Amino acid sequence: MSEFILSPEGARRVDARLEPAGLLDLAMEEAGRAVADAVQASFPEGPALLLAGGGANGGDALVAARHLLALGRAVHVLAQPSKHPLTRLNRRRLRAVGGEVQPLNLSSLRRAAASAGIVVDGLLGTGFVPPLRPALAAVIEVLNAAHDAGLPILSIDIPSGLDASCADVAGLSVRADMTVTFMGFKTASLFGEAATRSGRVTLAPLRVPPDWVRGEALGIRPDDLEVAVLLPVRTASAHKGTAGRVWIVGGHPGTVGAAALAGLGALRAGAGLVTVHSLADVPLVTPELMVQRHTNWDHALPELRASGLPDAVALGMGLGPQAVGVAREVLAWGIPTVLDADALHPELAGHGHPQCLWTPHPGEAARLLGMGTPEVTRDPLAAARRLQELLGGTVVLKGGPSVVASADTLSVSRGGHPGMASGGMGDTLSGVLAALLGQGLSAADAGVAGVRLHARAGELAARAHGYGLIASDVSDELGAAWLDLKQSWGQFDTDSD
Numbered sequence: 001m002s003e004f005i006l007s008p009e010g011a012r013r014v015d016a017r018l019e020p021a022g023l024l025d026l027a028m029e030e031a032g033r034a035v036a037d038a039v040q041a042s043f044p045e046g047p048a049l050l051l052a053g054g055g056a057n058g059g060d061a062l063v064a065a066r067h068l069l070a071l072g073r074a075v076h077v078l079a080q081p082s083k084h085p086l087t088r089l090n091r092r093r094l095r096a097v098g099g100e101v102q103p104l105n106l107s108s109l110r111r112a113a114a115s116a117g118i119v120v121d122g123l124l125g126t127g128f129v130p131p132l133r134p135a136l137a138a139v140i141e142v143l144n145a146a147h148d149a150g151l152p153i154l155s156i157d158i159p160s161g162l163d164a165s166c167a168d169v170a171g172l173s174v175r176a177d178m179t180v181t182f183m184g185f186k187t188a189s190l191f192g193e194a195a196t197r198s199g200r201v202t203l204a205p206l207r208v209p210p211d212w213v214r215g216e217a218l219g220i221r222p223d224d225l226e227v228a229v230l231l232p233v234r235t236a237s238a239h240k241g242t243a244g245r246v247w248i249v250g251g252h253p254g255t256v257g258a259a260a261l262a263g264l265g266a267l268r269a270g271a272g273l274v275t276v277h278s279l280a281d282v283p284l285v286t287p288e289l290m291v292q293r294h295t296n297w298d299h300a301l302p303e304l305r306a307s308g309l310p311d312a313v314a315l316g317m318g319l320g321p322q323a324v325g326v327a328r329e330v331l332a333w334g335i336p337t338v339l340d341a342d343a344l345h346p347e348l349a350g351h352g353h354p355q356c357l358w359t360p361h362p363g364e365a366a367r368l369l370g371m372g373t374p375e376v377t378r379d380p381l382a383a384a385r386r387l388q389e390l391l392g393g394t395v396v397l398k399g400g401p402s403v404v405a406s407a408d409t410l411s412v413s414r415g416g417h418p419g420m421a422s423g424g425m426g427d428t429l430s431g432v433l434a435a436l437l438g439q440g441l442s443a444a445d446a447g448v449a450g451v452r453l454h455a456r457a458g459e460l461a462a463r464a465h466g467y468g469l470i471a472s473d474v475s476d477e478l479g480a481a482w483l484d485l486k487q488s489w490g491q492f493d494t495d496s497d
C-alpha cells in the first residue's frame with residue numbers, strides 16, 4: 001500500500017475534520033499506543049522517560065506513558081503546562097491509572113535522564129513555529145548531551161525543533177534514533193539533514209478515513225508490490241526485437257564511460273537490443289553492447305532517423321557541449337526519451353513531449369530552475385513539482401531518496417544506499433529508464449519503477465561493496481533486484497516469467 005507524505009498544514013486540516021467528529025481523542029489514543037509499542041519493541045531496557053510539551057504532541061506522550069504503564073514498564077513523565085484539552089484529559093487519565101506527572105525543568109530532566117533507558121520526545125510536533133523559545137532550547141541541549149552520552153531518543157511524529165516541511169535543519173533540534181510519525185511522512189522525515197536527525201522513521205497510519213489523508217497528501221511513497229506490478233512481463237514468444245530497442249546518445253572524449261554505463265544499465269534492465277551512439281570511442285564494457293562511432297552529429301542524426309527509430313532513447317550522459325542541439329533534434333523524433341546530464345538545459349524547456357523523462361540531480365535541477373542548489377534540496381517535493389511544470393513529461397529529481405514527478409503525482413522512492421554516492425550511478429539509471437520505456441512503460445511508470453529498481457540493485461550491491469560501490473556493480477544486481485521486486489508480488493515464477 002502506498003504511504004502518504006503530508007505537510008504540517010495538511011495534518012492540521014485532517015485534525016480539524018477529526019475533532020468535531022470526536023475522533024481526535026481516538027487518533028491520539030492510537031498515536032500514543034503506537035509510540036508505546038515502538039518503545040517496547042525497540043528499546044526494551046530500563047525505565048522510559050517521557051517528555052510532554054503543551055500541545056497534542058505532548059498528549060501523545062501522555063497516552064504512550066499510560067500504555068507503557070499498562071505493559072508493566074517503569075515510566076517517568078515530565079510535562080510542561082498545557083492548555084490543550086485532550087492533552088489535559090490524557091494527563092488526568094494517566095494519573096487515574098497511577099502514573100505520576102512532574103514538571104519539566106532542567107534539573108528534573110537531568111535527574112531523570114541519569115537513570116532512564118530511553119527518552120520519548122513529545123515536546124514539539126507539527127505545531128512547532130520557529131524560532132525555538134530559549135526555555136525549550138535549553139531542554140533540547142540537555143537532551144542532546146544525554147544522547148551523546150549514549151541515551152537513546154525516540155521522537156513522536158517529528159524530532160522537537162525540526163520544521164516538518166523542510167529538509168534543512170535551521171537551528172537546535174532533537175537528534176533522535178527513531179521517530180514514530182503519524183498518518184503520513186513529513187518532508188523532514190524523508191530528506192536531507194532533517195531525515196538524518198529523525199533516525200529510523202516508522203509510520204503509524206492511524207485509522208483515519210484514507211480519503212481524508214489522500215486528499216491532503218503532497219505525494220505518495222509506493223511499496224515494492226506497487227512497483228512490481230509496473231514492471232513488464234514477457235510472453236514466451238518474446239524475442240530481442242520485441243524486448244525494446246534502445247539507443248544511448250552520449251559520450252565525448254574524457255566522459256565516454258557515461259554512455260557505456262548507460263548502455264550496460266539498459267541491457268541489465270531487460271532491453272532487447274542496445275546501441276551506443278557516440279562521437280568518441282566507447283569502451284567495450286560488455287560485448288553484448290553495440291557501438292556506433294560517428295564523426296559529427298549534424299550528419300549522424302538525420303542518418304539515424306532515416307535508419308528507423310528505436311523504441312526509446314537516452315541522451316546526454318557525457319555528451320558534452322553539443323548536447324542541447326542534439327537534444328532538440330532527438331526530441332523532434334517524438335519517441336520515448338530520457339534526458340540526463342548535459343541534455344538538462346533550461347533552453348530545452350518547451351521542447352519536450354509527454355513521453356520525456358528528465359533526470360536532474362539537485363545541481364542540474366537548480367540550473368534548470370534558475371535557483372541555488374540549497375533551495376532545491378530544502379524542499380525536493382516542491383522543486384520536483386516546479387521542474388515538471390517547467391519541462392512537462394515526467395521528472396526524476398535524483399537523490400537519496402529520489403522524487404518522481406508526473407503531471408498528476410509526486411512519488412518518493414524507497415531505499416537505495418549511501419554507497420550509491422559515486423560517479424556514474426545516474427548514467428546507469430538513465431539506461432534503466434530507457435530500457436523500461438523501450439519495453440512499453442509510460443514515462444511516469446518507468447520513472448517510478450526504474451528509480452526503485454536502481455535503488456534496490458544499489459542495496460543488493462552494497463551488501464558486497466559497501467561504500468566502495470561503483471555503478472557497474474549496480475548494473476550487475478539489476479536482474480536480482482528485478483526478481484526481488486517481482487517476488488514481493490508473490491506471483492513470480494522464476495522458471496517461466
Ligand SMILES: NC(=O)C1=CN([C@@H]2O[C@H](COP(=O)(O)OP(=O)(O)OC[C@H]3O[C@@H](n4cnc5c(N)ncnc54)[C@H](OP(=O)(O)O)[C@@H]3O)[C@@H](O)[C@H]2O)[C@@H](O)CC1
Binds near residue numbers: 057125126131
Ligand atoms: N492527525 C494527526 O496528525 C494527529 C497528530 N497528533 C499529534 O499532534 C501534534 C500536533 O499537535 P499541536 O498542533 O497541538 O502542536 P504541537 O506540535 O504539540 O506544538 C504545540 C506546542 O508547542 C509550543 N510551541 C510552538 N512553537 C514553539 C516554539 N517556537 N518554541 C517553544 N514552544 C513552541 C506551543 O506553545 P504555545 O504557543 O501554545 O505557548 C504548544 O505548546 C502532531 O505532531 C502529533 O504528535 C496526534 O495527537 C494524533 C493525530
Ligand SMILES: Nc1ncnc2c1ncn2[C@@H]1O[C@H](COP(=O)(O)OP(=O)(O)O)[C@@H](O)[C@H]1O
Binds near residue numbers: 402420425
Ligand atoms: N545516498 C544515496 N542514497 C540513495 N541513492 C543515491 C544516494 N546517492 C546517490 N544516489 C543515487 O545515485 C544516482 C546519482 O546520480 P548522478 O548524480 O546523476 O550521478 P552521475 O552523474 O555520476 O551518473 C541517483 O540515481 C541517486 O538517486
